[in-house]
Amino acid sequence: MEQVTEPLTDEQLLAELAGGLAHSDPVPAFVTEFAKAAFEWRSIDAELAELVFDSSEEELAGVRSTGEARQLTFRAPGVEIEVVMMSDEARRLIGQLVPPQQATVELRYKDEVRSVESDHLGRFAFHDLPVGPISIRCLILDDGTETVVQTDWMII
Numbered sequence: 001m002e003q004v005t006e007p008l009t010d011e012q013l014l015a016e017l018a019g020g021l022a023h024s025d026p027v028p029a030f031v032t033e034f035a036k037a038a039f040e041w042r043s044i045d046a047e048l049a050e051l052v053f054d055s056s057e058e059e060l061a062g063v064r065s066t067g068e069a070r071q072l073t074f075r076a077p078g079v080e081i082e083v084v085m086m087s088d089e090a091r092r093l094i095g096q097l098v099p100p101q102q103a104t105v106e107l108r109y110k111d112e113v114r115s116v117e118s119d120h121l122g123r124f125a126f127h128d129l130p131v132g133p134i135s136i137r138c139l140i141l142d143d144g145t146e147t148v149v150q151t152d153w154m155i156i
Helices: 010-024 029-040
Strands: 046-054 069-076 079-087 091-098 103-109 112-117 123-127 133-142 145-151
Touching: 046 079, 079 133, 079 145, 091 103, 091 133, 112 123
Parallel strands: 046 145
Antiparallel strands: 046 069, 069 079, 079 091, 091 123, 103 112, 103 133, 133 145
């Protein structure tokens, strides 16, 4: 005789599928860490700089280059963060705040933070970039008021 079972509810089916996936293809620990880090900085005291341009999304048919460079532009109220990431001899990031202004610029990755001061033209640079997700955070002091602007995480 055939055994008759009742159909699973949607919740039971999802639980079964999640258990099977967790067993056969678990999420790597570093992915969970990066996911948690991505939400840590989402706070009221920081403006999110929205990505408005990424040269890696442009199709450049027939263009040859000796080194790889990726241009990104982020925009938040009152400021743009323009960066170029280069992978020629050493991986580096060169950027500028527009309009030009002095700020403390932080490069965040994994559990580390590097910090530099932008010059009077808003320029800054980081050398020997790590491989993986990074985020840029700018602490701008204008007329005694501190504004924090940060980018979303991006893979480099």
